[in-house]
Amino acid sequence: MSDAAPATAPVGAASILPEVPRLPSHLVDQLAFPHRGTYKQMVRACRDAGFEMCADVCAVDYLTHPGRSLPEGVAPERFEVVVNLLSLSTRQRVRIRVQVPGSDPVVDSIVDVYPGADAMEREVYDLMGIVFTGHPDMTRILMPEDWEGHPLRKDYGVGRVPVQFKEAPGPR
Amino acid sequence: MGIEDLQHNFLTGRLEDLVKWARRNSVWPATFGLACCAIEMMAVGAADYDISRLGMEVFRASPRQADLMVVAGRVSQKMAPVLRQVYDQMMEPKWVISMGVCASTGGMFNNYAIVQGVDQIVPVDVYAPGCPPSPETLLHAILTLHEKIRTGEITRRPGSAVKAGEQATGGWTPTVPDAVRVATPR
Amino acid sequence: MDQYLPILILAVLAFAFTVFSLVSSALLAPRKKPTAAKLAPYECGIVPNVEPPQRFPVRFYLVSMIFIIFDIEIVFLYPWAVVFHQIATFGLIEVIVFAAVVFVSFLYLIANGALTWGPPKTLQSGMPSRTSESTITRISAARPTPGEAA
Amino acid sequence: MTEHERQEPELPEQVELTEERFAELEAEVAARHEAEERQLLAETSEGAQELAPRTSTSAGELRSEVGAVLRLPEGGYVDPSDIDVEERDDRTMIINMGPQHPSTHGVLRLMLELDGETVLRTKPVIGYLHTGMEKTGEELTYVQGSTNVTRMDYLSPLNNELVFSMATEALLGLELPPRAVWIRMLMSELSRVASHLMWMATNGMDLGSTSMMIYGFREREMVLSFFEKTAGLRMNTNFIRPGGVAADLPDGWEDDIDVLCETILARSYEYDELLTGQPIFRERTEAVGSISAEEALALSLTGPILRSTGVPWDLRRTMPYLAYDKVDFDVIVGTYGDNFDRYSVRLNEIRESIRIIRQVAEMMPPGDYRVQDRKVTPPPRARIDESMEALIHHFKIFTEGFRVPEGEVYVAIESPRGELGCYIVSDGTSKPYRMHIRAPSFVNLQSLPLLLRGGLVADAVAVISSVDPVMGEVDR
Numbered sequence: 001m002s003d004a005a006p007a008t009a010p011v012g013a014a015s016i017l018p019e020v021p022r023l024p025s026h027l028v029d030q031l032a033f034p035h036r037g038t039y040k041q042m043v044r045a046c047r048d049a050g051f052e053m054c055a056d057v058c059a060v061d062y063l064t065h066p067g068r069s070l071p072e073g074v075a076p077e078r079f080e081v082v083v084n085l086l087s088l089s090t091r092q093r094v095r096i097r098v099q100v101p102g103s104d105p106v107v108d109s110i111v112d113v114y115p116g117a118d119a120m121e122r123e124v125y126d127l128m129g130i131v132f133t134g135h136p137d138m139t140r141i142l143m144p145e146d147w148e149g150h151p152l153r154k155d156y157g158v159g160r161v162p163v164q165f166k167e168a169p170g171p172r
Numbered sequence: 173m174g175i176e177d178l179q180h181n182f183l184t185g186r187l188e189d190l191v192k193w194a195r196r197n198s199v200w201p202a203t204f205g206l207a208c209c210a211i212e213m214m215a216v217g218a219a220d221y222d223i224s225r226l227g228m229e230v231f232r233a234s235p236r237q238a239d240l241m242v243v244a245g246r247v248s249q250k251m252a253p254v255l256r257q258v259y260d261q262m263m264e265p266k267w268v269i270s271m272g273v274c275a276s277t278g279g280m281f282n283n284y285a286i287v288q289g290v291d292q293i294v295p296v297d298v299y300a301p302g303c304p305p306s307p308e309t310l311l312h313a314i315l316t317l318h319e320k321i322r323t324g325e326i327t328r329r330p331g332s333a334v335k336a337g338e339q340a341t342g343g344w345t346p347t348v349p350d351a352v353r354v355a356t357p358r
Numbered sequence: 359m360d361q362y363l364p365i366l367i368l369a370v371l372a373f374a375f376t377v378f379s380l381v382s383s384a385l386l387a388p389r390k391k392p393t394a395a396k397l398a399p400y401e402c403g404i405v406p407n408v409e410p411p412q413r414f415p416v417r418f419y420l421v422s423m424i425f426i427i428f429d430i431e432i433v434f435l436y437p438w439a440v441v442f443h444q445i446a447t448f449g450l451i452e453v454i455v456f457a458a459v460v461f462v463s464f465l466y467l468i469a470n471g472a473l474t475w476g477p478p479k480t481l482q483s484g485m486p487s488r489t490s491e492s493t494i495t496r497i498s499a500a501r502p503t504p505g506e507a508a
Numbered sequence: 509m510t511e512h513e514r515q516e517p518e519l520p521e522q523v524e525l526t527e528e529r530f531a532e533l534e535a536e537v538a539a540r541h542e543a544e545e546r547q548l549l550a551e552t553s554e555g556a557q558e559l560a561p562r563t564s565t566s567a568g569e570l571r572s573e574v575g576a577v578l579r580l581p582e583g584g585y586v587d588p589s590d591i592d593v594e595e596r597d598d599r600t601m602i603i604n605m606g607p608q609h610p611s612t613h614g615v616l617r618l619m620l621e622l623d624g625e626t627v628l629r630t631k632p633v634i635g636y637l638h639t640g641m642e643k644t645g646e647e648l649t650y651v652q653g654s655t656n657v658t659r660m661d662y663l664s665p666l667n668n669e670l671v672f673s674m675a676t677e678a679l680l681g682l683e684l685p686p687r688a689v690w691i692r693m694l695m696s697e698l699s700r701v702a703s704h705l706m707w708m709a710t711n712g713m714d715l716g717s718t719s720m721m722i723y724g725f726r727e728r729e730m731v732l733s734f735f736e737k738t739a740g741l742r743m744n745t746n747f748i749r750p751g752g753v754a755a756d757l758p759d760g761w762e763d764d765i766d767v768l769c770e771t772i773l774a775r776s777y778e779y780d781e782l783l784t785g786q787p788i789f790r791e792r793t794e795a796v797g798s799i800s801a802e803e804a805l806a807l808s809l810t811g812p813i814l815r816s817t818g819v820p821w822d823l824r825r826t827m828p829y830l831a832y833d834k835v836d837f838d839v840i841v842g843t844y845g846d847n848f849d850r851y852s853v854r855l856n857e858i859r860e861s862i863r864i865i866r867q868v869a870e871m872m873p874p875g876d877y878r879v880q881d882r883k884v885t886p887p888p889r890a891r892i893d894e895s896m897e898a899l900i901h902h903f904k905i906f907t908e909g910f911r912v913p914e915g916e917v918y919v920a921i922e923s924p925r926g927e928l929g930c931y932i933v934s935d936g937t938s939k940p941y942r943m944h945i946r947a948p949s950f951v952n953l954q955s956l957p958l959l960l961r962g963g964l965v966a967d968a969v970a971v972i973s974s975v976d977p978v979m980g981e982v983d984r
Binding site: 029052053054055056058060061065068069082084086088091093095114115118119120127135136137139141142143144145146151152158159 | 553554555556557566567568569571572577634635638640642643644647805806807808809810819821826827914915918920927929931933935941942944946950951953954983984
């Protein structure tokens with residue numbers, strides 16, 4: 001599935017990565033790597049091809065792990081939005097992985113194709129800072145409203161409070 | 173028959189002991205179930221580890237009718253002001269049991285999202301260890317609280333030496349300490 | 359005169375009780391000044407910043423009307439019960455007529471929809487009475503689920 | 509008040525606390541309390557996440573709050589006035605069914621717009637139990653990972669551990685000994701029974717039958733005592749680990765299981781009698797919170813909610829994992845998709861799980877309960893004193909953890925609430941680079957606006973309890 005992929009459905013297309021030998025049979029999902037532009041078309045094509053349910057939308061921040069295995073036509077970017085579609089009729093899963101540059105983390109929202117992705121996209125925005133254009137209610141969902149920063153990014157500290165011993169002077 | 177061979181019973185107890193006895197045996201917990209500890213708190217309330225034999229028959233939902241707040245579970249940064257609000261709205265005299273290590277010290281989640289110990293927000297009377305504390309541990313914590321009520325002094329006498337900012341313990345509601353909001357990354 | 363003695367005692371007792379409870383709570387209550395949070399209305403731990411509107415829907419008022427009807431009815435039954443023996447059969451007929459009249463007003467209120475609170479139960483009409491067994495179907499491994507057939 | 513320095517009023521050391529000095533201190537503490545009060549008052553409001561009055565909500569947001577879910581015609585536009593919400597703002601009331609509420613099953617905050625008692629718009633505000641578990645997951649090695657994950661869905665902790673361990677083993681390409689697979693199935697089904705019993709208890713309590721609460725917990729204690737006997741503690745057991753199971757089953761476990769199965773099966777018919785025939789229970793559950801199959805699929809609902817609408821989708825049957833294809837059980841499917849169907853689906857799923865547990869008890873193969881690969885499973889304690897090599901392995905596994913080859917995998921199992929998925933990206937080190945858990949409650953909770961629309965507030969209580977959200981899993 002190179003970059004200029006026609007917006008045909010990936011269903012039935014062989015999985016992009018070489019067959020991972022070790023995965024048990026029912027875990028081998030199909031992968032698709034659309035460009036950010038054709039991402040919405042591919043999601044809509046998947047829906048028409050029988051992927052009734054959008055199981056999961058999450059994002060991964062590849063700041064400290066750039067060298068990951070990607071098919072040759074895809075340029076690795078900092079963020080990667082992973083959409084997991086599930087087809088109840090053909091019992092297949094497809095994972096659509098979209099590269100999102102760190103400079104402008106913006107992707108189309110798929111809420112009008114899968115209304116269930118509404119809250120998942122808000123969570124990705126809240127924890128990772130990726131904005132979904134066309135989302136009806138792009139606000140935080142888990143963090144308090146006045147929280148600065150997006151915690152799940154790799155450059156965001158764990159926020160660990162140094163553990164004090166009994167005598168150590170400190171807040172407690 | 174002198175006074176000394178009168179057995180010590182309800183009639184001859186002092187008024188304060190009477191009040192303490194009444195308070196100790198009718199502490200009503202407010203349902204402040206947050207996470208996994210809440211399930212153990214419910215198990216304590218159910219048939220097998222029944223706390224209604226300790227007078228805690230009813231889990232009152234609204235803080236107006238509750239004496240004891242059992243903080244059962246991890247307190248997140250978003251929940252901290254709500255917890256403080258519910259604590260303030262509880263009637264005097266009120267006590268707090270911090271149930272589980274997450275409530276007491278942030279437990280295994282030493283990160284941006286969890287308040288590292290609920291005593292930064294509300295004055296805590298009894299800490300119950302465990303993750304989640306087994307019902308027996310919670311029962312032990314409740315009995316410790318009862319002991320604290322029984323032996324604690326019922327009201328803070330004005331003029332008794334109180335260091336500024338130091339929390340005066342005792343059955344009475346401790347003066348609110350400087351609930352110092354440690355600036356965990358906000 | 360002595361007929362009214364019990365009423366007098368009752369009044370004195372009632373008055374004494376209220377005075378006692380007010381004075382004792384004033385004396386024994388903690389002298390802590392209630393903080394702003396304690397005075398705020400309790401809304402599940404959230405500080406309400408949106409003032410609730412003053413206008414309540416009329417349905418709440420209709421329910422209180424129903425209570426008043428039955429309350430008044432009971433108030434009239436008390437004196438009737440006291441003198442029941444003197445006015446035997448006539449009294450009985452009288453009170454039945456009275457109850458019927460009050461009941462008519464209750465019927466009017468129900469017809470006005472005072473008790474129909476809930477939404478129209480959409481499925482209610484076509485709903486056969488079902489048990490926890492009849493409402494489910496079991497798909498065992500032998501029979502292929504529709505998915506398999508596709 | 510600077511960052512970490514505690515502010516204390518300066519007090520000369522030996523002054524005697526006189527009456528007015530004491531009052532002054534008292535005033536000072538009260539003043540600080542007041543200042544903090546005002547600061548706290550501002551903090552409980554969550555601004556944009558809250559339900560705004562109708563005039564200031566966008567059309568799309570209004571659609572999702574009203575629960576109009578099915579897709580628009582392509583490029584369609586929603587005109588806010590045509591949504592059949594006729595109430596003007598001053599006659600409706602926006603209230604909080606807030607974080608601290610007896611019937612919201614944890615710290616879920618529902619903002620409801622009410623016209624009298626009828627619910628018009630709903631907006632769940634969550635995050636009050638956000639623990640940053642996915643961030644902590646990136647800090648812990650694979651050996652420690654399941655302790656972190658098991659605290660997400662605290663009604664069936666073993667299912668979280670199972671999905672995390674299966675994802676790790678998928679990356680490692682491990683083949684488990686059969687006994688480990690069957691022990692995992694036994695414990696997973698037992699935790700499903702415990703979770704559904706807990707649901708029956710709280711659902712009965714929410715609908716006013718407190719005796720159901722007591723019965724539900726009484727049975728659940730039996731299952732928890734079996735967990736305590738097998739795994740050492742009642743909840744958060746960390747029993748299912750990457751590479752197998754922590755310990756073998758205690759001897760004499762077969763008769764424990766028999767006693768447990770008989771009692772719970774017999775008692776489940778008692779609950780049926782207790783609840784199903786009751787007119788109050790039926791009035792509050794029939795035709796309340798009903799959802800159609802298309803809406804459920806559009807909202808990505810899974811688990812008993814999806815099955816109650818008639819869609820026969822149970823991962824144990826359609827995409828079998830562990831050894832579910834060797835076990836005979838029925839998938840329970842409802843018809844109307846309302847509260848009563850969800851109750852019936854869960855009640856009968858308890859009986860199906862009991863049936864599975866019985867078959868697993870019969871077919872439990874002998875053999876070792878953990879994969880014997882030296883790199884993943886620490887050596888048994890006894891061997892450490894004898895062989896140096898075992899000591900090195902033990903030390904290496906527990907300090908630095910075992911390395912997992914680079915790659916990414918998504919594994920999903922059927923938890924009592926729906927499809928529980930675990931997506932792990934590993935970068936070849938011994939800590940997962942990214943660990944994301946697809947929580948079924950998080951997605952199922954988004955169906956509340958649709959289910960609550962038009963019902964009473966009392967129905968809202970019944971519907972929340974029938975969606976069975978676990979806030980630990982929702983907020984992660």
